[in-house]
Amino acid sequence: MERPLRLIAPDPLDQLARTIEALLVVASAPLSVAELADAADDDPERVETALELVAERYSEGRSGIVLEHVAGGWAFRAAREAADACARLFERPAQRNLSQAAMETLAIVAYLGPCSRPDIARIRGVAADSAVANLVERGLIAESGRDDEGGAIRYRTTPLFERVFGLESLSQLPRLDDVGPDADRIRDRLHTVAEKRSA
Amino acid sequence: MERPLRLIAPDPLDQLARTIEALLVVASAPLSVAELADAADDDPERVETALELVAERYSEGRSGIVLEHVAGGWAFRAAREAADACARLFERPAQRNLSQAAMETLAIVAYLGPCSRPDIARIRGVAADSAVANLVERGLIAESGRDDEGGAIRYRTTPLFERVFGLESLSQLPRLDDVGPDADRIRDRLHTVAEKRSA
Amino acid sequence: MIVRELALDLDAFEGPFDLLLTLVLKEELDLREVDIAAIVLAFLERLAERDELDLEACGEFLVLVSALLELKARGLFPEEAAELAELEPEVAAEELARRLAEYRRMKEAAAWLRERLEEEGDRFFRLGPAPLAPKPEVQLAPQQPEKLAQVIRLLAADPPQVSLAHMALRFPPVSQFLDRFRAVLRRRSRFDFDAEVEGLSRVEQAVAFLALLDLRRSGEIALEQAAPFAPIRVARLEEIRNRDERTPSWNARSA
Numbered sequence: 205m206e207r208p209l210r211l212i213a214p215d216p217l218d219q220l221a222r223t224i225e226a227l228l229v230v231a232s233a234p235l236s237v238a239e240l241a242d243a244a245d246d247d248p249e250r251v252e253t254a255l256e257l258v259a260e261r262y263s264e265g266r267s268g269i270v271l272e273h274v275a276g277g278w279a280f281r282a283a284r285e286a287a288d289a290c291a292r293l294f295e296r297p298a299q300r301n302l303s304q305a306a307m308e309t310l311a312i313v314a315y316l317g318p319c320s321r322p323d324i325a326r327i328r329g330v331a332a333d334s335a336v337a338n339l340v341e342r343g344l345i346a347e348s349g350r351d352d353e354g355g356a357i358r359y360r361t362t363p364l365f366e367r368v369f370g371l372e373s374l375s376q377l378p379r380l381d382d383v384g385p386d387a388d389r390i391r392d393r394l395h396t397v398a399e400k401r402s403a
Numbered sequence: 404m405e406r407p408l409r410l411i412a413p414d415p416l417d418q419l420a421r422t423i424e425a426l427l428v429v430a431s432a433p434l435s436v437a438e439l440a441d442a443a444d445d446d447p448e449r450v451e452t453a454l455e456l457v458a459e460r461y462s463e464g465r466s467g468i469v470l471e472h473v474a475g476g477w478a479f480r481a482a483r484e485a486a487d488a489c490a491r492l493f494e495r496p497a498q499r500n501l502s503q504a505a506m507e508t509l510a511i512v513a514y515l516g517p518c519s520r521p522d523i524a525r526i527r528g529v530a531a532d533s534a535v536a537n538l539v540e541r542g543l544i545a546e547s548g549r550d551d552e553g554g555a556i557r558y559r560t561t562p563l564f565e566r567v568f569g570l571e572s573l574s575q576l577p578r579l580d581d582v583g584p585d586a587d588r589i590r591d592r593l594h595t596v597a598e599k600r601s602a
Numbered sequence: 603m604i605v606r607e608l609a610l611d612l613d614a615f616e617g618p619f620d621l622l623l624t625l626v627l628k629e630e631l632d633l634r635e636v637d638i639a640a641i642v643l644a645f646l647e648r649l650a651e652r653d654e655l656d657l658e659a660c661g662e663f664l665v666l667v668s669a670l671l672e673l674k675a676r677g678l679f680p681e682e683a684a685e686l687a688e689l690e691p692e693v694a695a696e697e698l699a700r701r702l703a704e705y706r707r708m709k710e711a712a713a714w715l716r717e718r719l720e721e722e723g724d725r726f727f728r729l730g731p732a733p734l735a736p737k738p739e740v741q742l743a744p745q746q747p748e749k750l751a752q753v754i755r756l757l758a759a760d761p762p763q764v765s766l767a768h769m770a771l772r773f774p775p776v777s778q779f780l781d782r783f784r785a786v787l788r789r790r791s792r793f794d795f796d797a798e799v800e801g802l803s804r805v806e807q808a809v810a811f812l813a814l815l816d817l818r819r820s821g822e823i824a825l826e827q828a829a830p831f832a833p834i835r836v837a838r839l840e841e842i843r844n845r846d847e848r849t850p851s852w853n854a855r856s857a
Contacts, residue, residue, distance in 0.1 A: 225467030
């Protein structure tokens with residue numbers, strides 16, 4: 205059968221394919237055909253056809269980027285030939301140091317016993333939310349009941365903390381007699397300084 | 404000096420380029436040449452050459468994925484022509500809606516390097532606490548130790564700041580010395596007045 | 603409100619506030635010929651057009667205007683014992699010039715950043731891990747417990763006494779004047795603003811005036827001024843509306 209002569213080119217599918225590439229490289233999760241069509245402001249059928257183009261372009265052996273159809277939709281992944289390189293990229297050597305914010309938060313919780321985020325913020329002079337979340341995620345501190353007064357969640361150090369710092373128990377922490385003889389006095393001292401600093 | 408005869412062809416650059424593509428498509432942040440070379444287990448010079456190949460392949464107009472040199476490393480982003488489609492699917496990043504106060508605070512931190520909230524307040528003439536908290540939450544600035552003297556927390560800009568603003572590094576910020584000579588002149592003028600006054 | 607875009611129409615100058623500052627800095631405009639009161643009026647007019655008191659803009663404006671006033675006062679009255687009297691004149695001059703220039707540079711930097719952000723608005727990239735990337739586990743190297751003690755010692759170290767004596771521009775909080783005026787109004791139904799702030803520094807007077815505007819906006823007071831530059835009379839609004847004792851809700855709001 206003879207195909208009709210086309211004088212006008214159709215909307216170039218290639219441009220739609222490029223738009224899909226752009227969407228997939230920005231996405232944090234796989235994208236469905238419906239999502240791609242909505243974002244590209246185009247027909248789902250045309251998106252399916254363009255996806256075939258993209259899949260061909262981004263396939264094993266042709267590119268380091270490979271288009272993959274997974275449960276939630278479509279996503280880019282690394283080619284299998286680059287598996288070793290990717291493994292090296294993600295197997296990072298052990299981190300040497302904690303950030304200043306994390307270190308201060310950890311020291312406060314270790315020396316003063318269970319503290320809430322407001323307690324820590326009061327001593328540090330700045331909100332402690334992200335430092336606390338970070339330390340919880342690393343397993344160095346954990347929730348330990350609630351404040352008697354405000355009901356805020358309190359945190360204590362974990363056995364992992366003791367292992368990382370080479371301590372058998374918290375009683376082995378270096379003494380701070382120059383700051384205060386016990387946790388309560390140290391806390392008072394830190395509060396006094398924090399107030400002076402913010403004044 | 405005569406070069407030794409090579410009987411075995413070197414690893415084709417194209418394969419290294421594919422490995423770089425794979426690394427960049429899974430990376431969470433821009434990767435430096437050193438990081439790419441470590442992961443690909445190859446020479447930094449060869450990585451630089453391969454990056455040129457990748458940059459050519461992933462450039463505006465040719466692909467929906469674009470390679471860019473940003474925040475001290477290399478990263479993929481969406482092509483500009485797909486910005487409308489991206490805007491329909493992804494929320495406008497919070498980093499892009501900044502108040503005037505936040506913008507000035509960001510400028511001070513970017514130009515003056517690590518500085519504390521009192522430093523910022525001194526220059527802006529208003530308290531900087533909420534602007535600083537806001538920028539920290541958006542990940543554009545981060546804590547960077549404490550002041551040697553006052554003990555106030557100091558802040559610096561993050562790699563995300565460079566990425567959002569499309570800067571290869573902070574050295575790309577324009578110089579602000581236009582006002583410099585004028586400042587000297589004002590200073591001289593004020594000195595003259597001061598001398599008259601104390602005479 | 604963007605203070606530097608404030609449109610000015612003065613005898614000596616017409617254009618945005620920003621340009622005026624530039625010309626003054628470059629000595630292309632003689633500050634002695636600039637009517638600073640007119641700048642303040644222009645600002646207050648713009649402020650009055652809005653429903654809310656823009657404290658951000660007020661702070662910024664105060665910094666700039668008090669710096670201009672300082673410069674002008676020094677030019678006009680080199681003998682005058684200004685509020686910087688207790689400072690070494692060179693120190694004050696140095697500080698003032700440095701701050702003016704620094705603030706101005708940072709405004710420019712902020713403007714550049716904003717422009718840049720707009721240009722880069724169509725650059726989209728992924729934040730965070732890729733959908734199908736492996737999740738890396740970061741392990742922490744062994745740490746020295748002594749570091750914990752050091753951190754606490756740093757937090758427990760006395761901060762040095764920060765001297766503000768070198769600061770030419772100091773801003774008392776607006777709330778201080780809100781409290782003060784409310785206290786006066788509890789005793790008297792009317793008072794004279796000029797008499798009340800007499801003896802205060804210019805900056806304090808400016809902040810006191812902001813407090814006055816805030817009280818008017820919240821409907822607590824009425825302001826009267828017979829003519830420009832005539833004394834400002836402040837009257838308790840409740841007093842005008844009804845001569846009875848204040849209601850408890852009024853007390854609560856003014857507390």
